[in-house]
Amino acid sequence: MKIKNICCIGAGYVGGPTMAVIAQKCPNLDVTVVDINEKRIAAWNDPDVENIPIYEPGLSEIVKEARGRNLFFSTDVDTAIDKADMIFISVNTPTKTYGIGKGMAADLKWIELCARQIAEVAKNDKIIVEKSTLPVRTAAALKDILDNTGNGVKFQILSNPEFLAEGTAVEDLEKPDRVLIGGDIDTPEGKEAMEALVSIYASWVPKENILTTNVWSSELSKLTANAFLAQRVSSINAMSELCEKTGADVNEVAKAVGMDSRVGPKFLKASVGFGGSCFQKDILNLVYIAKTFGLNEVADYWEQVIIMNDHQKRRFAANIVKTLYNTVSGKKIAILGWAFKKDTNDTRESAAIYVTDYLLNEQAEILVYDPKVKPEQVYADLEYLCTHSNEEIRERVKVVTSAEEACKDAHAIAVLTEWDEFKELDWKEVYENMLKPAFLFDGRRLLNRKVMENIGFEFYTIGN
């Protein structure tokens, strides 16, 4: 099957970068990314490519090269569906906030809306690709909707989960460890659809890195991969607390453990807790799926990863309060970094939100600085928790434009995102402009204890 037109529904952190790279690598394909969010599409089309809505190193250059040539951004979803031979669904699948499965299951309403819209519009056979992260067996539900509400045209459903990490999206897309494609391996039409998608990726990914499986394995592999990664972070974070009690250093422990080739060195960095839009939501979803099958031990096992992560965020914040003589009421605390990791402007589930909320409960005055996050996002993140009134948040939280400004006259600093620029700060000057004793809490193991203590800081870090 020859694919000429591709459409992607959802111009977010996955749809945007993924389609930009496909368009760049396959100039013979026309790629249209559509979204119902007009502001987002306008930003993707902004003549100044630096204003595209997602910050990822290297992304603006790719968009500049491909946009208008064979990469298009539009709000006209129907036309894009109609034209496309292959449709990627890359819409959000957040945790449900209502009804059955509230707080655990994935909310699939946007996925279902896409399926119904595709069924209504499609006039010829199409390949539908699940790019969003979905519960295992979602492809069956999609097929049901498409086949029962469509115009009699044929749909092949593939699962092609995305493994990119934010901050390194372009690199991950250009050199993926693997591309996973699940499909109906038992029918010629299924195999043909899988081959069509394989041939797109094969334009730049070595064939041996393209893995094909049945559709259920592919869907479940994505949830499993995120659960394993998050579990490593929770495992090392659990050890960080023990290190603090025993005089061991978690970085040394991680290095010693990670040098075992069976364990490997990656994802063993102790931190204030993992954030990001997916780890928590995908594990909760896994827990929910296990529970629905009555697999309570399986569910409990994975839920512990989240429990440990919540504990890590809470104990970091509690340590600030305890160290500042058991009260932060009216004290200025500088929060350095709001994004959930460096090199992204994404703040979803960022540890900074929860640490700040905890400190607001204790009536602290908060000054936030992040090089890529806009003030409105900081306020929106805190307001979303509904634990403090909007007035209180705006009164107690100020978002400033430099780290120096945030730290001036502060009682304490908390480093919550590992931005490179925080390493390069003139810490001596920062120290001089703070109230004394000057407390510094490093939630990222970014700074050198000896150097900071020599400057004069009361220094606290994770796992040491």
Ligand SMILES: NC(=O)C1=CN([C@@H]2O[C@H](COP(=O)(O)OP(=O)(O)OC[C@H]3O[C@@H](n4cnc5c(N)ncnc54)[C@H](O)[C@@H]3O)[C@@H](O)[C@H]2O)C=CC1
């Ligand atoms: N953010 C990440 O790094 C990764 C995310 N994923 C998964 O990819 C999926 C998308 O995630 P993100 O891109 O981060 O989400 P996002 O929230 O940034 O983007 C989703 C977009 O879909 C649009 N949308 C929703 N319903 C629509 C509809 N019916 N028609 C047109 N547009 C619609 C929304 O307006 C939004 O702009 C999720 O399932 C997520 O779990 C997978 C790997 C990495």
Ligand SMILES: O=C(O)[C@H]1O[C@H](OP(=O)(O)OP(=O)(O)OC[C@H]2O[C@@H](n3ccc(=O)[nH]c3=O)[C@H](O)[C@@H]2O)[C@H](O)[C@@H](O)[C@@H]1O
């Ligand atoms: O499904 C997804 O959304 C994606 O989730 C993660 O990617 P992402 O959340 O973008 O970023 P990570 O690099 O995994 O970091 C997640 C969180 O864990 C933290 N982390 C990571 C690694 C580590 O050793 N320690 C640690 O605290 C990070 O600071 C961050 O807060 C996975 O790494 C991707 O493979 C996956 O595609």
